Amino acid sequence: MATAVIMPRQGQSVESCLIGMWYKxxxxxxxxxxxxxxYETDKATFEEESKVEGIMLDIFFEEGEDVECxxxxxxxxxxxxxxxxxxxxxxxxxxxxxxxxKQGVIxxxxxxxKQEDGSPFLSNLLSxxxxxxxxxxxxxxxxxxxxxxxxxxxxxxxxRYVIPTGPNGRVIxxxxxxxxxxxxxxxxxxxxxxxxxxxxxxxxxxxGAEHVPQVHAGDYEIVALTNVRKYIAKAMRASLSxxxxxxxxxxxxxxxxxxxxxxxxxxxxxxELAKITVTDIIIYAAxxxxxxxxxxxxxxxxxxxxxxxxxxxxxxxxxxRGLLVPTIFNxxxxLLSxxxxxxxxxxxxxxxxxxxxxxxxxxxxxISNLGSLGVEMFTPILNPPQTGILGIxxxxxxxxxxxxxxxxxxxxxxxxxxxxxxxxxxxxxxxxQYLESFSSHFLTDGGL
Numbered sequence: 001m002a003t004a005v006i007m008p009r010q011g012q013s014v015e016s017c018l019i020g021m022w023y024k025x026x027x028x029x030x031x032x033x034x035x036x037x038x039y040e041t042d043k044a045t046f047e048e049e050s051k052v053e054g055i056m057l058d059i060f061f062e063e064g065e066d067v068e069c070x071x072x073x074x075x076x077x078x079x080x081x082x083x084x085x086x087x088x089x090x091x092x093x094x095x096x097x098x099x100x101x102k103q104g105v106i107x108x109x110x111x112x113x114k115q116e117d118g119s120p121f122l123s124n125l126l127s128x129x130x131x132x133x134x135x136x137x138x139x140x141x142x143x144x145x146x147x148x149x150x151x152x153x154x155x156x157x158x159x160r161y162v163i164p165t166g167p168n169g170r171v172i173x174x175x176x177x178x179x180x181x182x183x184x185x186x187x188x189x190x191x192x193x194x195x196x197x198x199x200x201x202x203x204x205x206x207x208g209a210e211h212v213p214q215v216h217a218g219d220y221e222i223v224a225l226t227n228v229r230k231y232i233a234k235a236m237r238a239s240l241s242x243x244x245x246x247x248x249x250x251x252x253x254x255x256x257x258x259x260x261x262x263x264x265x266x267x268x269x270x271x272e273l274a275k276i277t278v279t280d281i282i283i284y285a286a287x288x289x290x291x292x293x294x295x296x297x298x299x300x301x302x303x304x305x306x307x308x309x310x311x312x313x314x315x316x317x318x319x320x321r322g323l324l325v326p327t328i329f330n331x332x333x334x335l336l337s338x339x340x341x342x343x344x345x346x347x348x349x350x351x352x353x354x355x356x357x358x359x360x361x362x363x364x365x366x367i368s369n370l371g372s373l374g375v376e377m378f379t380p381i382l383n384p385p386q387t388g389i390l391g392i393x394x395x396x397x398x399x400x401x402x403x404x405x406x407x408x409x410x411x412x413x414x415x416x417x418x419x420x421x422x423x424x425x426x427x428x429x430x431x432x433q434y435l436e437s438f439s440s441h442f443l444t445d446g447g448l
Contacts, residue, residue, distance in 0.1 A: 001077065001081075002054075002057060002075050002076065002077030002078070002081045002082070002083060002086065003052045003054070003075065003076050003077060004072040004073075004074075004075050004086040005036060005048065005050070005072070005073050005074050005075070005076065006069075006070050006071060006072055006073060007039065007067045007068065007069050007070065007071050007073050008039075008046070008048065008069065009069040009070060010041050010044070010046060010069075010356075010357050011041075011357035011358060011361075014041050014069060014357065015068065015069060015145050015147065015148075015166060015170075015172045015173060016066050016067055016068045016069060016145060016166055016170060016172070017039040017040055017041055017066075017067060017069065018039060018040045018064065018065070018066055018067075019037060019038075019039055019061050019062065019063050019064060019065050019067060019073070020037065020038035020039055020040050020045060020063065021037060021038045021063055022036070022037045022059065022063060023035045023036060023037060023038075024036050024037070024056045024074075025056065025059075026056055026057070026058060026059050027055065027056060028055070028056045029054075029055060029056075030050050030052075030053055030054055030055065030056055030076050031050065031053050032050055032051060032052065032053050033049055033050065034049065034050045035047045035048070035049055035050075036048050036049065036050050036056075036074065037073070037074075039067075040353075041357065042165060042166070042228055042230075042231050043228060043231070043321070043324060043353075043355065043357065043360060044353050044354055044355050044356070044357065045353045045354060046354070048073075050076060052076050053076075054076045054077050054078055055076065055077065055078065055079050056074060056075075056076060057074075057075045057076065057077050057079075057081060057083050058074060058075045058083040058086070058087070059073070059074045060072060060073060060074060060086075060087060060088055061073055066143070066166075066170055068145065068146070071088050072086045072087070072088050143164070143169055143170045143171065144159075144170065144171040145166065145170060145171065145172050145173065147172075147173050148171050148172050148173045148175065148176045151173055151176045151177070152176050155176070155180055155185065156185045156186060157176050157179045157180050157184065157185060157186075158179060158184040158185055158186035159171070159176075159179065160184075160186075161179050161182065161184040162175050162176065162178075162179050163175060163178070163230060163233065163234055164230060165230050165231045165234055169224070169230070178234065178238075226321065226322060228321045228322030228323075228324075229322050231322075232322055232323055235383070236381055238384065239381050239382050239383065239384050240381065242384060243300070243382055243384055243415045243417060244415060244416040244417050245379075245381070245382055245413055245414070245415060245416070246413065246414060246416050246421065246424075247379045247380070247411055247412065247413040247414075248411070248412050248414075248421065248424055248425060248428060249377055249409065249410070249411050249412075250409070250410050250412075250428050250429075250432055251393075251396070251398075251407040251408060251409045251410060251432075252407065252408060252410065252431075252432040252435045252436050253400070253405050253406075253407060253436050254278075254395060254405075254406050254407065254408040254435070255405050255406065256435075256436060256437060256438050256439055257278060257281055257408070257435060257438050258278075258406065259439075260281075260438060260439045261276065261277075261278065261281065264276050270337075272337055272340070272341060273337060273448060275340060275341075275344070276336060276337065276340045277340070278392075278408070279315075279343075279367075279369050279392060280336065280339060280340040280343060281336070281435075281438060282367065282369075282390075282392055282435065283313055283315065283328065283331060283339060283343065283367055284331070284334075284336050284339050285431060285434045285435050285438060285441070286311065286313060286331075286365070286367060286390060286431060287311040287313055287328075287331035287332040287334075287339070288311075288332060288434060288441070289427065289430050289431045289434055290311040290313075290332070290364070290365055290427075291308075291309065291310065291311060291332055292430065293423065293426065293427040293430070294307040294308070295307070295387065295418060295419040295423050296365065296387055296388035296412075296414060296418075296419055296423065296424060296427050297311060297364050297365050297387075297388070298364065298386075298387045298388075298418060299364065299385035299386060299387070300384070300385050300386075300387050300415050300417055300418040301385060305387075305418060306385075308364040310329075310330045310331075310332055310333065310364075311330070311331045311332040311364060311365060312327055312328070312329045312330065312331065312362055312363050312364040312365070313327065313328045313331045313363060313364070313365055313366070313367060314326065314327045314328075314363030314365070314366040314367070314383065314386075315328065315343060315346070315347075315366070315367050315368075315369075316366065316367070316368035316369070317346075317347050317350040317351070319350050319351045319353070320351070320353075321353055324350040324355065324360060325360060325363065325366060325383060326346040326347070326349070326350055326355055326359050326360055327346075327359055327360070327361065327362050327363040328342060328343055328346065329362065335448055336448050337448050346359065363383070363386065364386065365386060365388050365389070365390070366380075366382075366383045366386060366388075366389040366390070367389070367390045367391075367392065368380045368389060368390070368391050368392070369391075369392040370391065370392070370393065370394075371392045371393045371394040371395070371408070371409070372394075373394075374394050375393055375394055376393055376394045376396060376409060377393055377409055377411060378391050378393065378411055379391070379411065379413060380411060380413050381413065382413055382414075382415055384415075386415075387414060387415045387418040387419060388412060388413065388414045388415070388419075388424070388427070389412070389413050390410060390411070390412050390431075391410065391411035391412070391413070392408070392409075392410065393408065393409030393410065393411060394408075394409060395407065395408050395409075396408075396409065408435075410428065410431070410432070412424055412427065412428050
């Protein structure tokens, strides 16, 4: 019996994925475990392996196509079997209809913001960047999922304000909901057009007439945002809009930390210990201090708080695809060597683009390190609904009792809706004290 292979759903928030590369062609023999194709979310790339054996009877989508989750992608079976019953329907906009929503389809798997200023110029620029505006139509959006389109039509969401976060710049349900949450509704939802003349500077010519310099198209390059960058932009704007963020700065005498790390690097008997970084040490220290300061190891949920018993620490990672934040769950129960090894695995997955979506959520607190880039002080932005984020800064040489030492800066941003400045200051004070006598603390708390 022929078996349909569907587009998997990688996490509850993922509505569609892009077909990356096909490893099997129509007519090829397929064995269990063979990689059929790769597919991409806005954060990671995955391989889909065959769970059955047979012949690749049909392929319904090409490389680069955006496919709704749970849609039949291809069919495997015996030579000569019909595949018509598995073929997915497509909407007028070219998007697929999930197998779970299509009538009469048999499947092997059961069906289970634009900127605040509302500038017409910016609307047009976004259109040019993403290529998603149509010359006709009530909403003018071409690349929109069926569910998102139905929601927009039902709620009269003004899609001029939408910022796509789906794969390949697709508008998905969450994007429409974001527009509605900002109060942008329109009965017509027509595209805005550029009006008026804009200039970077003014002046008058020799004839006394006002001269307005123009910026020509050859002076700049239009570059489409990646899906990860669109997601980051949306998340950062939402963070600043929905929380009362304040930042406090401090530093600690890093002599003990650097001396310990120097000893670890010289331990030839255990090469893994030599790989422990200053960031690992600070993550470890934070994981021990956080459970004692529950208001900053928490999620702010409007009229209530989720206070965590353990430290689930997200760590910001700079990748070619953009900033990703994997979570080290239960960091407070790990030895320093375990935490360091686990963090490196997560960081490597992020850089390769193969991180599982479930590992990019669930953090109770986040740490970001810009010190390696020479930043002496910065204001990290919260990752809601978390109430705190710690920034690791650069080292600065200072003197104490006439003796020079290296001080390492720390910046803590907190949500003043959830906790007061004194609460944040106490956490930072305790973290500084822990780090300044780190070697004695970590041996007591669990050691290597």
